[in-house]
Amino acid sequence: MMTGTQDLKRGMILTAGPSVTSTEVDLVLEAVTQGWNARHSEFIKEFQCEFAKYIDVKYAMCTSSCTGALHLAFASLGLKAGDEVLIPENTWVASGVAPTYVGAKPVFVDIEQDTWCMSPESVLKHITPRTKAIVPVHLYGHPCDMDKIMEIARQYKMLVIEDAAPSVGAQWKGRRTGSFGDISAFSFQGAKIMVSGEGGMFCTNDEKVYKKAQYLNDYAVDTNKSFWIDEVGFKYRMSNLQAAMGIGQLRRVEELVERKRQIFKWYEERLRECSEFYLTTERPNARNIYWMSSLVFNEDAKIDREQFRAQLKEKMVDSRPFFFPMSSLPVFENQSKSNPVAYSIAKRGMNLPSGHNLRETDIDYVCEAIHSVLGKRFSRSSRIMQQPTSILMTLKNQAAKKPLNSVENQKFFLVPVTYQSVKDENLISDYTNWRNEQLKIFKDETLTTKISTENWLLKNVLDNKDRILFEVANEAGERKGFLGLQNIALDETSCELDALVGPHLLNEEDRRNFILLLLNWIRTELKIHTVYFRVFDDCGDLIRLYESIGFKEIQRVPVKKCKQNSQTEWKEVVSDPFRKVSRYLVTYQRV
Numbered sequence: 307m308m309t310g311t312q313d314l315k316r317g318m319i320l321t322a323g324p325s326v327t328s329t330e331v332d333l334v335l336e337a338v339t340q341g342w343n344a345r346h347s348e349f350i351k352e353f354q355c356e357f358a359k360y361i362d363v364k365y366a367m368c369t370s371s372c373t374g375a376l377h378l379a380f381a382s383l384g385l386k387a388g389d390e391v392l393i394p395e396n397t398w399v400a401s402g403v404a405p406t407y408v409g410a411k412p413v414f415v416d417i418e419q420d421t422w423c424m425s426p427e428s429v430l431k432h433i434t435p436r437t438k439a440i441v442p443v444h445l446y447g448h449p450c451d452m453d454k455i456m457e458i459a460r461q462y463k464m465l466v467i468e469d470a471a472p473s474v475g476a477q478w479k480g481r482r483t484g485s486f487g488d489i490s491a492f493s494f495q496g497a498k499i500m501v502s503g504e505g506g507m508f509c510t511n512d513e514k515v516y517k518k519a520q521y522l523n524d525y526a527v528d529t530n531k532s533f534w535i536d537e538v539g540f541k542y543r544m545s546n547l548q549a550a551m552g553i554g555q556l557r558r559v560e561e562l563v564e565r566k567r568q569i570f571k572w573y574e575e576r577l578r579e580c581s582e583f584y585l586t587t588e589r590p591n592a593r594n595i596y597w598m599s600s601l602v603f604n605e606d607a608k609i610d611r612e613q614f615r616a617q618l619k620e621k622m623v624d625s626r627p628f629f630f631p632m633s634s635l636p637v638f639e640n641q642s643k644s645n646p647v648a649y650s651i652a653k654r655g656m657n658l659p660s661g662h663n664l665r666e667t668d669i670d671y672v673c674e675a676i677h678s679v680l681g682k683r684f685s686r687s688s689r690i691m692q693q694p695t696s697i698l699m700t701l702k703n704q705a706a707k708k709p710l711n712s713v714e715n716q717k718f719f720l721v722p723v724t725y726q727s728v729k730d731e732n733l734i735s736d737y738t739n740w741r742n743e744q745l746k747i748f749k750d751e752t753l754t755t756k757i758s759t760e761n762w763l764l765k766n767v768l769d770n771k772d773r774i775l776f777e778v779a780n781e782a783g784e785r786k787g788f789l790g791l792q793n794i795a796l797d798e799t800s801c802e803l804d805a806l807v808g809p810h811l812l813n814e815e816d817r818r819n820f821i822l823l824l825l826n827w828i829r830t831e832l833k834i835h836t837v838y839f840r841v842f843d844d845c846g847d848l849i850r851l852y853e854s855i856g857f858k859e860i861q862r863v864p865v866k867k868c869k870q871n872s873q874t875e876w877k878e879v880v881s882d883p884f885r886k887v888s889r890y891l892v893t894y895q896r897v
């Protein structure tokens with residue numbers, strides 16, 4: 307659907323890129339056409355409410371950016387000139403400058419070697435009588451050690467403002483980041499894990515703080531007197547349109563997190579034996595969302611990171627350097643520069659391509675490029691080639707070991723057809739006979755033979771990454787039909803159902819049940835939400851069956867019968883408006 311995929315003629319592989327599906331498109335379309343007047347803030351309210359529930363905080367307020375939310379955080383907590391705020395050295399500049407918007411002074415603290423997040427030990431070293439707040443940043447999606455940070459804050463009576471910008475979905479001991487501090491701020495800017503174009507969220511459990519922030523975010527307009535203003539306020543509001551997009555992304559957030567985790571796993575499988583660097587970690591109490599998969603060169607590796615990045619770029623692989631230590635930036639020139647871990651890691655770390663649109667083959671390519679720049683031959687041969695080459699292959703293997711069965715009525719099993727099953731003569735002849743009996747529903751109307759079935763199974767199904775075929779068996783293990791998937795596009799989260807072969811052996815209720823069983827598997831295991839089915843308009847039984855389980859017509863094309871030698875095929879009629887059309891091929895969609 308809408309998700310950008312890497313071109314075959316490979317363009318630059320970028321570091322970020324969102325996943326956008328019809329869920330978001332439909333919501334934004336509704337917002338842009340109807341989200342005005344009486345409904346002008348409907349999507350904003352829903353987004354706030356759902357986000358608060360997701361993070362598990364009492365209040366959430368949409369903002370135009372995380373930076374805006376941070377400014378509102380410092381302002382609504384009353385921080386001011388003379389106050390000091392502890393910020394990790396390695397973060398995006400937004401966390402560093404936000405305290406200065408209210409006149410407070412950022413004081414930079416060191417980071418940890420493995421998580422690259424704020425070090426609690428270093429926090430302790432930087433506390434002075436003027437320190438009023440700590441800003442833990444869940445960098446690149448790894449949660450900070452929130453036990454230690456909250457304990458220090460309690461002990462020294464400091465406020466905690468979490469910069470949770472890149473960490474939607476991350477957890478520390480099972481609690482979501484953004485639910486620990488007095489206030490937290492998230493970002494939905496275009497490179498983040500959840501996007502709304504630009505956007506952010508201000509979260510808190512404190513009603514007073516929430517009310518104050520709302521008031522300040524509305525120019526500090528007097529709540530009892532329209533257009534009356536007592537103090538300097540701001541306007542960091544999010545639009546209804548962006549909120550609609552945010553709702554769509556939030557509905558898919560677990561899928562978005564899983565994808566990021568999968569991307570990291572692919573990197574890890576291919577890079578963990580490289581001794582020149584170490585990769586992003588996940589502490590025992592942490593759930594990292596791997597917003598950015600990253601690596602840090604070892605000190606003794608003697609690799610110039612910038613040269614390395616330039617060489618990768620020549621191979622069309624983009625990357626990002628780690629953030630500069632805040633105190634090294636001219637904007638913070640009067641700061642002490644004494645955080646050694648931060649300074650050292652900032653020179654050695656880089657973020658790898660981590661966009662949602664990346665496929666496993668893209669990660670293969672990136673890792674091949676990394677190996678080649680390091681002067682190694684890519685060791686694909688040894689480990690990686692033995693591994694299934696795609697999620698689908700893994701699932702094919704899994705399913706082959708353990709057939710899917712329907713939980714509720716235990717009546718049917720879907721058993722994937724494997725290379726082994728092609729040797730089963732009965733299976734081949736069942737498939738051949740059943741398909742020939744229902745020739746009329748296939749685009750290719752030629753009679754099949756056992757040999758052509760066998761060839762088709764091997765070449766078109768088993769060797770094909772985008773296709774899987776199941777036998778449908780009943781409780782007694784008797785084969786009752788075949789049902790398959792094709793055009794499986796995991797990155798676009800869509801696939802097509804093959805026509806049922808042998809369905810006349812079963813009543814309608816049974817057919818419905820095992821199709822639903824398969825649809826459920828598609829949704830939970832393949833994470834596919836859009837399923838297509840194509841059928842001729844004169845196949846009334848099938849149409850009724852599919853319509854009864856939620857398929858809706860989305861397109862119909864005229865077809866004509868083409869005979870060539872012994873082959874008969876129905877082909878789409880293109881640019882031939884005067885041809886008399888006898889039949890249509892109709893596409894149904896289920897979302």
Ligand SMILES: *Cc1c(COP(=O)(O)O)cnc(C)c1O
Nearest residue numbers: 371372373398400471472493495
């Ligand atoms: C992206 C990011 C921000 C800024 O978010 P915006 O929505 O662009 O203002 C702040 N802090 C960190 C750590 C970030 O990664």
